[in-house]
Amino acid sequence: xxxxxxxxxxxxxxxxxxxxxxxxxxxxxxxxxxxxxxxxxxxxxxxxxxxxxxxxxxxxxxxxxxxxxxxxxxxxxxxxxxxxxxxxxxxxxxxxxxxxxxxxxxxxxxxxxxxxxxxxxxxxxxxxxxxxxxxxxxxxxxxxxxxxxxxxxxxxxxxxxxxxxxxxxxxxxxxxxxxxxxxxxxxxxxxxxxxxxxxxxxxxxxxxxxxxxxxxxxxxxxxxxxxxxxxxxxxxxxxxxxxxxxxxxxxxxxxxxxxxxxxxxxxxxxxxxxxxxxxxxxxxxxxxxxxxxxxxxxxxxxxxxxxxxxxxxxxxxxxxxxxxxxxxxxxxxxxxxxxxxxxxxxxxxxxxxxxxxxxxxxxxxxxxxxxxxxxxxxxxxxxxxxxxxxxxxxxxxx
Numbered sequence: 001x002x003x004x005x006x007x008x009x010x011x012x013x014x015x016x017x018x019x020x021x022x023x024x025x026x027x028x029x030x031x032x033x034x035x036x037x038x039x040x041x042x043x044x045x046x047x048x049x050x051x052x053x054x055x056x057x058x059x060x061x062x063x064x065x066x067x068x069x070x071x072x073x074x075x076x077x078x079x080x081x082x083x084x085x086x087x088x089x090x091x092x093x094x095x096x097x098x099x100x101x102x103x104x105x106x107x108x109x110x111x112x113x114x115x116x117x118x119x120x121x122x123x124x125x126x127x128x129x130x131x132x133x134x135x136x137x138x139x140x141x142x143x144x145x146x147x148x149x150x151x152x153x154x155x156x157x158x159x160x161x162x163x164x165x166x167x168x169x170x171x172x173x174x175x176x177x178x179x180x181x182x183x184x185x186x187x188x189x190x191x192x193x194x195x196x197x198x199x200x201x202x203x204x205x206x207x208x209x210x211x212x213x214x215x216x217x218x219x220x221x222x223x224x225x226x227x228x229x230x231x232x233x234x235x236x237x238x239x240x241x242x243x244x245x246x247x248x249x250x251x252x253x254x255x256x257x258x259x260x261x262x263x264x265x266x267x268x269x270x271x272x273x274x275x276x277x278x279x280x281x282x283x284x285x286x287x288x289x290x291x292x293x294x295x296x297x298x299x300x301x302x303x304x305x306x307x308x309x310x311x312x313x314x315x316x317x318x319x320x321x322x323x324x325x326x327x328x329x330x331x332x333x334x335x336x337x338x339x340x341x342x343x344x345x346x347x348x349x350x351x352x353x354x355x356x357x358x359x360x361x362x363x364x365x366x367x368x369x370x371x372x373x374x375x376x377x378x379x380x381x382x383x384x385x386x387x388x389x390x391x392x393x394x395x396x397x398x
Contacts, residue, residue, distance in 0.1 A: 018052060018053040019050045019051070019052055019089070020051055020052065020053050020087070020088060020106075020190050020191050020223045021050075021051040021074060021085070021086070021087055021107060021190075021191045021223060022049065022050050022051070022085070022086040022087075022089075023047050023048060023049040023050075023070070023073070023074060023083065023084075023085055023086075024048060024083050024084050024085075024086065025046055025047070025048060025082065025083035025084075026044065026046075026047040026048075026049075026070075026073055026080050026082070026083035026084070026085065027044060027045045027046060027047070027080065027081045027082035027083050028043050028044040028045075028066075028069055028073055028078060028080060028081050029041065029042055029043065029081045030043055032302075039302045040302065041301050041302055042247055042301050042302070042304060043066050043069045043247055043301060044066045044069045044070055044073065044247050044248075045247050045248055046083075046248060046249075047070055047073075047083070047248075047249055048249070049070070049074075049225075049242065049249075051191055051223040051224075051225055052223055053190070053221050053222075053223050054217060054218070054221045054222070054223070055217065055223060055224075055239045055240070056213070056214070056217050056224045056226055056237055056238045056239050056240075057223075057224070057225055057226065057238060057239065057240045057241075057242065058225075058226045058227075058228060058234035058237065058238035058240070058241045058242065058255070059225060059226070059227045059228075059241075059242050059244055060228055060229065060230075060231050060234050060241055060242070060243050060244065060270065061229065061243060061244035061245055061270075062229055062245075062270075062298060063229060064246075064298055064301075065244040065245055065246060065247065065298070066244055066246075066247040066248075067195075067196075067227045067228075067229075067244055068112075068195050068196075068227065069247075070225075070227075070244075071109060071193045071194075071195045071225060071227055072109070073085065074107065074191075074193055074225065075104075075107055075108075075109040075193055076092065076093075076094060076095060076100075076103060076107075077109070079093065079094050080093075087103065087106065087107065101134070101135065104187070105135050105187045105188070105189065106189050106190045106191060107189060107190070107191045107193065108184035108187065108189040108191070108192050108193070109184075109192075109193045109195065110177075110180055110181065110184060110192055110193065110194040110195060110197045111180065111195055111197075112195050112196045112197065112199055112200060113200055114168075114173060114176035114177040114179070114180045114200070115168060115169075115173070115176055117180055118168040118176060118179060118180065119168075120167065120168050120169060121167075122167070123164070123165050123166060123167055124148075124152075124163055124164055124165070124166055124167075124168075124179055125148060125164050125165055127168075127179065127183060128147075128148045128151055128152075128179070128182060128183055128186055129144045129148055131183050131186040131187055132144055132147050132148070132186050135186070135187040135188075137186060137187060137188060147186070148160070148164060149164070151182040151183075151185055151186055152164065152182060154182065154185060155178040155179070155181050155182045155185070155212060156178065156208075156212065157175060157178055157179070157182070163175070163179075172205070173200060173201045173202060173205070174201050174202070174205035174208060174209060177197060177198070177201060177209055178209070178212065180197075181197075181209075181212065181213075181216075185216070185220075189222070190222065190223060191222070191223045191224070191225070192213075192216075192222055192223070192224045192225070193224075193225045193227075194213065194224060194225060194226045194227060195227050196227055196228055196229070197209065197213075197226075198210065198228075198233065199228070199229075199230075206233070210233060210236060210237050213226070213237060214237055226238055230274075231259070231270045231271060231274055232274055234255065235255050235256075235259050238255045239254065239255060240252065240253065240254055240255060241253065241254075241255045241258040241259070243258070243264065243266060243267050243270070245266045245298075245309060245310055246298055246299050246301060246304060246309040246310070247301055247304075247309075248309060248338070249338075250264045250266055250267070250310065250337065250338050250339070251263055251264040251266075251267050251336065251337040251338070251339075252335070252336055252337075253332075253334055253335030253336065254334060254335065257332065257334075257335045258335070259271065261335075262350060263331045263335065263336075263337035263339065263342070263347065263350065264310075264337045264338070264339045264350075265310060265314045265315070265316055265339065265341075265350065265355070265357075266310050266313075266314075267337075268350060268355055269313075269355075269357055272354075272355065272357075296312065296313035296357065297313075299312060305322070306322060306323065307320070307321050307322045307323050307324050307325055308321045308322075308325060308326055308338075308339070308340065313357060314357070315355060315356065315357055316341055316346070316349055316350075318340060318344065320340050320344070321340050325338075326338045326339055326340045326342075326343065327343070329342040329343060331347070
């Protein structure tokens with residue numbers, strides 16, 4: 001396999017200083033029309049995002065949080081309503097013709113469904129060869145053939161002769177996704193935007209695709225946006241994690257800090273909702289589902305809640321959460337969150353071992369016999385009762 005020295009030599013050492021693709025205060029609103037008139041869907045608002053060379057950034061959130069919309073904005077599939085997108089420090093907007101060809105030669109989008117994103121009527125030879133020809137990455141039949149073999153080898157589809165003349169329906173889901181990645185690599189991009197690239201694959205082969213993406217980061221120096229609803233896979237693959245909720249980014253930082261020290265209640269909800277082999281080991285299988293309580297539903301993006309959009313589901317919601325949107329607070333170098341708990345001095349509440357999201361904090365405190373809901377009082381109470389029965393403490397279990 002041949003590689004280009006200038007793009008593969010120590011890419012991650014330069015990650016912090018080289019921003020390839022950036023979003024600044026990007027907003028996207030959609031207008032929907034019906035029999036009762038029109039309405040505005042506030043799909044994405046105030047997104048700030050940097051993709052560095054040789055780095056994987058994960059964007060995590062439940063369905064409908066706006067993750068795919070961000071990827072499509074960055075790929076210029078949608079025009080922005082507000083804010084700007086910069087490629088290598090230069091603002092870009094809707095592009096056509098040669099400008100579009102140049103942009104897509106540097107920014108490639110990996111779709112969620114590998115079968116739908118491939119032409120079912122054409123063999124792999126045509127699918128990869130067409131990308132090479134359109135972007136001028138190979139000339140003549142011999143060079144195109146050589147480059148196709150090289151691309152198949154790079155995505156671990158070997159020997160290439162076994163796959164080059166097959167049609168998409170003759171391949172497994174994992175093999176099709178590798179073809180999608182190979183087609184993106186054919187144009188020699190600097191950025192890949194992966195829209196849940198493993199969600200439609202068998203569990204047994206997801207790890208292979210994740211390892212391939214990590215290999216491309218390390219060897220090719222690619223900047224990769226990895227969109228997922230699975231925070232466990234984000235932890236495995238990503239250098240940094242950004243958490244999205246209801247069209248807004250609510251927390252961001254290194255993957256280890258976000259996973260081990262979450263600073264937003266929604267991040268805690270995602271982590272607590274992830275599969276944990278430790279739950280239910282003592283025969284209480286119901287604890288697998290009951291521990292985090294009633295998770296609630298995301299809000300409407302046509303009429304989002306006033307203030308913090310998470311406040312209807314948050315057990316720590318205060319009056320100010322219903323009135324004003326929280327500012328971005330840096331809790332440690334490179335780790336930030338948008339939550340009033342930090343500005344009100346109550347962030348220690350997030351350190352509780354168990355949080356029941358269906359129980360408002362004031363109600364749970366009263367049931368536990370706590371007169372106030374200060375973080376120090378709650379934590380002192382749980383520590384003092386450690387080792388005793390705590391069934392009546394609700395979310396304040398030590």
